[in-house]
Amino acid sequence: MDFERYAAIVRDPAARHERYAEMTSSYFDAFTDLYRELWSDSLNLTWFTGQKSLAEAQKDHERKVGDLLGVTPGMRVLDVGCGIGNPALEISAHTGAHVTGVTISPRQVEVAATKIAEAGAADRVEVVLGDAMELPFPDNSFDAAYAIQAIGHMPDKPRVYREISRVLRDDTVLVCSDGFLRSRTDLVDHGEAMEVLFQTFAVPSVTTIHECQEELRAAGLGMEYLTRYSDHGDMTPNWAIGEQIAAKLMGGDGPSELSFLFGASMDALGKAAESGALELYLWAARKLPGRS
Ligand SMILES: C[S@@+](CC[C@H](N)C(=O)[O-])C[C@H]1O[C@@H](n2cnc3c(N)ncnc32)[C@H](O)[C@@H]1O
Numbered sequence: 001m002d003f004e005r006y007a008a009i010v011r012d013p014a015a016r017h018e019r020y021a022e023m024t025s026s027y028f029d030a031f032t033d034l035y036r037e038l039w040s041d042s043l044n045l046t047w048f049t050g051q052k053s054l055a056e057a058q059k060d061h062e063r064k065v066g067d068l069l070g071v072t073p074g075m076r077v078l079d080v081g082c083g084i085g086n087p088a089l090e091i092s093a094h095t096g097a098h099v100t101g102v103t104i105s106p107r108q109v110e111v112a113a114t115k116i117a118e119a120g121a122a123d124r125v126e127v128v129l130g131d132a133m134e135l136p137f138p139d140n141s142f143d144a145a146y147a148i149q150a151i152g153h154m155p156d157k158p159r160v161y162r163e164i165s166r167v168l169r170d171d172t173v174l175v176c177s178d179g180f181l182r183s184r185t186d187l188v189d190h191g192e193a194m195e196v197l198f199q200t201f202a203v204p205s206v207t208t209i210h211e212c213q214e215e216l217r218a219a220g221l222g223m224e225y226l227t228r229y230s231d232h233g234d235m236t237p238n239w240a241i242g243e244q245i246a247a248k249l250m251g252g253d254g255p256s257e258l259s260f261l262f263g264a265s266m267d268a269l270g271k272a273a274e275s276g277a278l279e280l281y282l283w284a285a286r287k288l289p290g291r292s
Pocket of ligand 1: 041042044082083084085086103104105108132147148
């Protein structure tokens with residue numbers, strides 16, 4: 001990664017929109033291996049029940065996404081912003097569906113190919129390079145879609161919802177799990193903390209859940225299920241793990257720029273979530289007939 005070039009994009013709110021493709025692919029190309037080492041192969045936050053480990057809790061979250069898809073074995077599912085395919089492998093095994101993941105990061109496609117081969121899952125999971133703002137698939141080609149903490153990284157969310165709606169068949173479901181602003185005023189009240197969050201995670205913008213509902217409706221998708229992560233379990237272990245990572249990476253002697261930035265992102269995430277400004281939701285929306 002050309003760190004100075006990348007830093008110039010993330011520090012500038014306009015550039016985070018205009019140059020999102022370079023920003024996002026650079027971010028995930030550079031940080032995917034650190035996520036694997038320090039967080040997990042699933043690049044997501046989850047809710048925790050009982051004494052479950054991060055990996056066990058992520059499995060619960062991903063299976064819940066799989067259950068909400070309403071698919072049967074052999075159906076075709078799209079994973080929008082699929083990371084290295086860990087949720088796709090889990091959801092395919094859980095539902096029996098064929099999952100196609102799309103990511104904007106070439107490094108993630110490479111890692112996913114190895115993981116899929118190691119799992120012997122090439123007949124049921126594939127991961128391709130592509131931009132969700134312009135999905136590389138024909139109209140009406142999927143029986144369901146999901147996006148786990150990915151759409152937050154995309155600059156034009158109405159366009160992404162329209163794209164997903166276009167590739168879904170009528171009367172099928174999009175399941176999404178993501179972070180949303182509690183309210184627009186939080187961008188003022190917690191402006192500094194949110195800006196640190198956006199810069200360290202390469203996020204162009206976030207919306208409120210109400211704005212999301214409007215954007216979905218405009219794309220021909222009607223929300224029919226909506227829960228907070230905290231309805232399902234405890235969120236605090238995420239922030240505790242993040243704090244440990246931040247302490248490890250930001251302290252000590254001369255961490256590399258990448259390590260420091262990764263640590264800073266974990267620190268910013270915990271602060272934004274604990275302030276209440278960032279809320280995590282799991283929702284499902286159905287494609288209304290005749291909309292694409
Ligand atoms: C936080 S990661 C989550 C990955 C995965 N869903 C998981 O839970 O492991 C966000 C993902 O969104 C992808 N992404 C972000 N913007 C994208 C875009 N415009 N098109 C395709 N993928 C994108 C990233 O490449 C990354 O895989």
